[in-house]
Amino acid sequence: MKKILYSLRSHKLLQVYSALIAIVAGLLFGLIILIVIDPSQAFPAFNSMLFAGFRRGLSSFGNVIFFATPIVLTGLSVGFAFKTGLFNIGATGQLLIGGFVAVYIGVTMTFFGPFTWVIAVIAAGIFGALWGIIPGILKAYKGVHEVVTTIMMNYIALYLVNYFVKSSIYDGLNNRSLPVPRANIIPKFGLDVIFSHSNIQGGFLIAIIAMLIIYFILNKTVLGFELKAVGYNKDASKYAGINDKRRTIHAMMIAGALAGLAGASMYLSDSFTYINVQDSMPTQGFMGISVALLGLKDPIGILLAGLFFGYLQVGGQNMQLYGFAPQVIDVMTGMIVYFSALSLIFAKFAIRFFRLRNEGDDA
Amino acid sequence: MNNVLTMRNISKSFPGIKANDSISFELREGEVHAILGENGAGKSTLMNILFGIYKPDEGEILLNGEVVDIKGPNHAYELGLGMVHQHFQLVQNFTVTENIVLGIEDVRYGLISTKKARKKIIELSEKYKLNVDPDALISDISVGMQQRVEILKVLYRNADILILDEPTAVLTPQQISDLMNIIKTFTKEGKSVIFISHKLDEIMNVADRCSVLKGGKYQGTLEISKTDKNELTRRMVGRVVDFKIAKKKPSIGDKVLEVTDLTYRLKGSDKALLDNISFHVKAGEVVSLAGIDGNGQTELIYALTGLIHNAEGSVRLNGKELNQLSIRQRTMSGLSHIPEDRHKHGLVLDYTLEYNLVLQEYFKERFQKHGVLQFDTITEHSEALISSFDIRSGRGPKTTAKSMSGGNQQKAILAREISRSSDLLIAVQPTRGLDVGAIEYIHKQIIAERDKGKAVFVASLELDEIFNISDRILVIYEGQIVADLIPEDTSYEEIGLYMSGSKRGKGYEKNPV
Ligand SMILES: Nc1ncnc2c1ncn2[C@@H]1O[C@H](COP(=O)(O)OP(=O)(O)OP(=O)(O)O)[C@@H](O)[C@H]1O
Ligand SMILES: [Mg+2]
DSSP states (O other), X not given: OHHHHHHHHSHHHHHHHHHHXXXXXXXXXXXHHHHHHOHHHHHHHHHHHHHHHHHTTHHHHHHHHHHHHHHHHHHHHHHHHHHTTOOOTTHHHHHHHHHHHHHHHHHHOGGGGGGHHHHHHHHHHHHHHHHHHHHHHIIIIIOOOHXXXXXXXXXXXXXXXXXXXXXXXXXXXXXXXXXXXXXXXXXXXXXXXXXXXXXXXTHHHHHHHHHHHHHHHHHXXXXXXXXXXXXXXXXXXXXXXXOHHHHHHHHHHXXXXXXHHHHHHHHTSTTTOSOBOOSSOOTHHHHHHHHHHHTTTOHHHHHHHHHHHXXXXXXXXXXXXXXXXXXXXXXXXXXXXXXXXXHHHHHHHHHHHTTOOSOTTOX | OOEEEEEEEEEEEETTEEEEEEEEEEEETTOEXXXXXXXXXXXXXXXXXXXXXXXOSEEEEEETTEEEOOOSHHHHHHXXXXXXXXXXXXXXXXXXXXXXXXXXXXXXXXXXXXXXHHHHXXXXXXXXXXXXXXXXXXXXXXXXXXHHHHHHHHHHTTXXXXXXESTTTTOOHHHHHHHHHXXXXXXXXXXXXXXXXXXXXXXXXXXXXXXXXXXXXXXXXXXXXXXXXXXXXXXXXXXXXXXXXXXXXXXXXXXXXXXXXXXXXXXXXXXXEEEEEEEEEETTOEEEEEOOTTSSHXXXXXXXXXXXOOOEEEEEETXXXXXXSOHHHHHHTTEEEEOSOIIIIIOOTTSBHHHHHTTTTTTSTTTEETTEXXXXXXXXXXXXXXXXXXXXXXXXXXXXXXXXXXXXXXXXXXXXXXXXXXXXXXXXXXXXXXXXXXXXXXXXXXXHHHHTTOEEEEEOSOHHHHHHHOSEEEEEETTEXXXXXXXXXXXXXXXXXXXXXXXXXXXXXXXXX
């Protein structure tokens, strides 16, 4: 019994509690907004949102996965950088670059035949990584803060991609890129049989594999040991002879690759296949920050958080049936993230609520 | 005399360890009450409970005869308690004033006003002769000064009961005697002080009574006037400790470390922090570096170990030039380094003990295969070190370093650095924060390493330590080595003269300008 109590009191679990409390608080906040907007429809709409992800069984859940896939990947990107003490706000730009490269290859390099999608995915990862390396180098050797550079790199990516779309694979009629032929999108590996009648996409498998790899790197390898050491204590890492500059660059490179893969998974799915010439950033990049925070920067947590936000997205679409704008979901998502950022306070609340004592490792 | 504070049957458990086991403690008005106990005995835990940081599992606390439930540090301050923690809790890039008012800022129209606070700080600083500059940045001031800022923080909140958790561990002898005087003024005003220290001389000097803890249990309270150091030690460790260790004559070998004309100045500054330093350490000898804090010791150690990499001159290890090498290359060339600041450099506090114990070796064949860590060997290795160096913690190899007691953190670093088979051991304040039993053990280890033929270079602010273990003593003053002495041929007084710059040794006369 004592043992169980102790494990309950452990730091990690406390964080999980506070994340759960943040979710509940965020949802309640959303409900209040619904009530303010339209009291008569609020409860049915809220109810339908809560259960939309399961309403039609696996097929609804296929849609959840569809929304979750890119944000799990950007979440991993942000979360991985966090572990090394870096705040990668640049997942958006890395995603755009990766996405464009994937679409470009999918449209023009059909000579790879059935391997086209593989090449496209790999290239997306590589170009995402290259886009991530630049802020990494600037941080390591010039001391420029990565928050500043990654934001700038986002804008550069946006305009660069617009320019490249227009000058290479442009579909002027629709002001977007030419579509990737069906044959060159990421195959579904039979997922569409399980999750029939949904937007399920094969990219989810890529996200799962990426999650496993990241988990492995962080917890089992020398590279992970060094990356986390730099994130926790730069001075001690230096003392231990770890090349923190190189590791900063590696971390940004891997983070960029993950976001690049997110781009491939987004644009090589049968609901998207083309890139719009756009004047605003795709939201999946920034969602990655929310996912990483709610997922407690932990690969498995990030997968769960990504699925949760995907679930809310599906629910949001249902809200339209009740006359609410699906943006209510964005507000809720925002609130949940906001609340999870206040997790310290929630941790204290959780301590009381679950009759815990804050100790364990928190001297 | 009345008790201002009573703690009754306090118990507190952490995962795997009962840190406090039904401890009782009484504090009289106007007394200095020392708490003595081995590393990990539960002293800091007891004080953290008193200060509201931990809730006790059992027991009660009475302030002026009334039972109180101390909810947290802010509540403790309201009740007239003040605590200076074992590890400082200052914000580096805030000023002294900002740090002191942190948490109880005077807010006007949404802006923080520090004018009144600044005045009060100056007054307090004058009254207690603390000499603190209210506008200095924490990152710019010495450790001793930071200590006083912590004390000011407590005074500023009008504490009547001061808890000082190992306040002297990081201070120089001069700063310590200043602190002793400050403590004595407190008690004259009727304030009561709880004083935790491993240094028996300090306890004998400043305390009225001393309570002893061992393994989380209360061992009794002694009147200082009716006891002595041996009695205290026996109560604490359960045996007699040799303050003076026996060592045989060194058998000295070849030069291992050879430093020639090492010079270092900050970019854009003329003043040399290290000024043409030359010396050597041979295999089988312990050479120590004495000096008043801030005379270039830190820079010298950094330059030797690679934390500073742009010093001019030459640093050779077994004839191999190190000066342009990276830290990792130096480590691999046979250099071990026990750093001055255990929290900044010595440990990754969020890592487990076993990870910290391989911090300098995780990349070696033994601990990794094809880039994958070998957890079994890592755990085995750390278990061996934990038992041979008696590192105490709640959950063995899996304990987070952060949750270990200060002294046990230090032992972990010592274990890691001494156990590596290196040719040169550089140790800065190796026994800082250790109990007398552990100090004896570490000194024996250092001598054992020497007898195995290692070269040992120790920088310490404590002359007792220096005289105890050294075969040779170098004195540093304003970035220059000013003397090279044999302990048997010199005295504390003479070393004092060298340290203050009033005397120079043969061969170290001032360079003609
Ligand atoms: N927050 C915590 N979580 C888990 N274990 C803890 C925590 N704080 C202290 N401990 C354990 O409780 C024991 C007592 O620690 P404490 O810090 O009170 O020792 P101490 O007497 O102050 O020692 P030192 O002289 O080394 O500072 C230690 O074994 C330590 O590992
Ligand atoms: Mg302590």
